Amino acid sequence: MVSKLLLRKLHQNTSSLRRLSTATAAAALPTYGSGEEISMKGVKISGRPLYLDMQATCPVDPRVLDAMLPYYLSRFGNPHSRTHLYGWESDLAVEKAREQVASLINASPKEIIFTSGATESNNISIKGLMHFYRDKKKHVITTQTEHKCVLDSSRHLQQEAFDVTYLPVESDGLVNLDKLRDAIRADTGLVSVMAVNNEIGVVQPVEEIGRICKEKGVFFHTDAAQALGKVPIDVEKMNISLMSLSGHKVYGPKGVGALYMRRRPRVRVEPQMNGGGQERGIRSGTVPTPLVVGFGAACELAAKEMEYDEKRIKGLQERLLNGIRAKLDGVVVNGSVEKRYPGNLNLSFAYVEGESLLMGLKEVAVSSGSACTSASLEPSYVLRALGVEEDMAHTSIRFGIGRFTTEEEIDRAVELTVHQVEKLREMSPLYEMVKEGIDLKSIQWAQH
């Protein structure tokens, strides 16, 4: 066991090295005080914020890190090297990881292609599949609440003279199955509906959609990045043809994902990455062994821990929602309350401005909307598709609960949120008018 003295010495050396390193954009970097506080973007906080943004990314589970480290240290071989031990042991590890990923979704390991993430898998599924079948199939169906990469790939296809139907969703975020059935045409090549939405957490009826696609003979792609390891997925039962998986949403490393491609009946795609023909020619490029091993370990863990985590996260979600609702009114849950993954809670607070709420919640790491869209100021397109009014869409906050979240963190988050919302509402003249009983929609604002 490494002694405390050695650890302290190592710590001192690394921290002095950090001070010596030249940082170019010094103004933007956070300054860490002498173990007391962090100052960043003009805000001072006393410690690292508590993390409630599990949909953006999850911390790597220590058991996953333990599985990955040997492949960064001594077993660093390229899995495609056929002539020596380094290649063989690396290849063995990749194949084991493939097995682990496949067993989580009830697929065969031959149907798993490792990619750099769910975004790349989505690109291959949508553009790759439609390009392959472009002679006979010209139509794609997707929803308005899909992830940006799916929507952007579809837009790219539109520019190539494909037809794309963006199905609207109901006000609870779920797809209307009759509208889907009616939208399928003779030349429809692909239906793409995500399993669990990353912004609002609703779980789509994947099994029913799979059944509709099977009877109509259309390929069914689902983006299961948020669903993997959290809700049970069975590609046979749900009749899925293509599925995108992401590593860093299941407590694995960032930079790895997978694509499930059905073999019976065979699904074929045009590769988006050309090269040495790795991964059955679908995705050329050296397979990153440590990342893939981490992904496999994370999937195996997820299979073991799914029940335990789900029960716990459901309890924490109820604690969070009840805690906030007990002290505040005007709290709206965005998306269906029943058909939702418990770890994702998207709330809108009436009469409060979103940016100022987030600024005041600096000790809690949450996000409004999704990580992809929080940089822009426009309200989330997902909430707009739900029919949420613009002022409520602006004040939405997404709480992400995960395996490592504690009850104390939930209680602190409730306390901080309630405090901040009350503070902002007290300052708000609109809220004063509402308390006096004036209906805000009936006000005729004078023009200046």
Add this chain to the structure above:
Amino acid sequence: MAAGVAGGPTKAEVLSLFRSLLRTSRGFADYNIREYAKRRTKDGFRHNKNLSDTSSISSAFSDAKSQLEIAKRQVVVYSLYAPKVKSVMEIKQS
């Protein structure tokens, strides 16, 4: 709890493993991982408390033993890279 007749662990061994896991878990520098490790150990042992046949007890025991090895290694790794500023949850509120 079955006594170790044909190769199964004794009650004392199980308890000793439980205490070792808890003691090791307390060493994690990261607040969330530390709390998770403690909680998961307690819940894991509680869940398996009523196992009766030797083979499942043995496999649960060896599983926990390998988890202990993993935990010991990772406590070291996490402490090597522990951030100087702790989580907000660990700072006493004035």
